[in-house]
């Protein structure tokens with residue numbers, strides 16, 4: 001039955017909502033999203049199940065709301081084995097002409113040692129975090145500023161993308177960002193109540209297991225793990241589900257809004273975060289995490305940022321049912 005505003009169909013034959021048998025939709029499985037030519041990242045099957053969400057190791061940051069732990073039940077889904085790479089994002093931009101938040105605002109946040117820009121492009125440090133510089137001309141294709149490029153970084157995670165940019169990519173490939181619960185369940189890789197995707201061993205036990213910061217933060221980065229900034233997306237070892245770098249390398253945007261007061265002890269099914277609020281969740285930590293400053297390279301660690309914010313240490317990966 002046609003919608004009143006559109007006649008039989010909206011423009012170009014596009015169906016109106018009322019052209020569908022809406023009552024019947026609830027009884028049919030949704031079409032299964034599969035990788036398309038637009039999105040070629042290997043997919044990992046995350047099985048349906050339940051897990052305990054939240055901090056189990058006592059390392060929680062009080063202000064982040066990593067507790068109380070609570071049981072979460074999720075339907076199965078398919079997740080990108082790696083973050084979206086520069087090569088993947090370049091295909092999206094090439095096909096759509098999309099302009100990222102960094103390009104629209106004219107600047108992005110660059111970690112000081114990654115700076116590759118003329119002096120005149122440097123706007124100055126971020127309030128409270130002087131190792132972050134606002135740099136004109138820094139964006140996903142120029143991660144250090146105007147004098148840098150992504151040549152040779154095709155297999156590194158795309159960075160300087162905001163939540164808005166990440167969701168635009170998702171829309172183009174017919175996928176979505178993971179919910180915060182999807183992300184944590186996947187990061188745990190089938191291991192219950194562990195601190196990291198590989199278990200409870202520390203990140204440097206028997207060799208580095210993730211790309212974080214070594215040395216004296218923020219002044220001296222010894223890069224013992226091999227990487228000063230981003231690493232190729234298949235560096236280090238994947239977790240039990242076959243997911244690479246859920247912790248370290250780059251923060252990953254999630255679909256949900258962030259509020260540290262979200263968790264309650266009650267068991268929940270397929271939670272989607274708070275209904276209102278500007279800030280969106282980021283998970284997993286990055287090459288800038290250091291034990292002395294930010295131990296958020298753990299399964300349960302949380303943070304957030306506004307959707308138009310972009311930084312040289314934040315990217316994303318996508319999921320679909």
Ligand SMILES: [Ca+2]
Pocket residue numbers: 211212213214223224225226227228229287
């Ligand atoms: Ca590193």
Ligand SMILES: [Ca+2]
Pocket residue numbers: 245246247248249250251252283284285
């Ligand atoms: Ca990560």
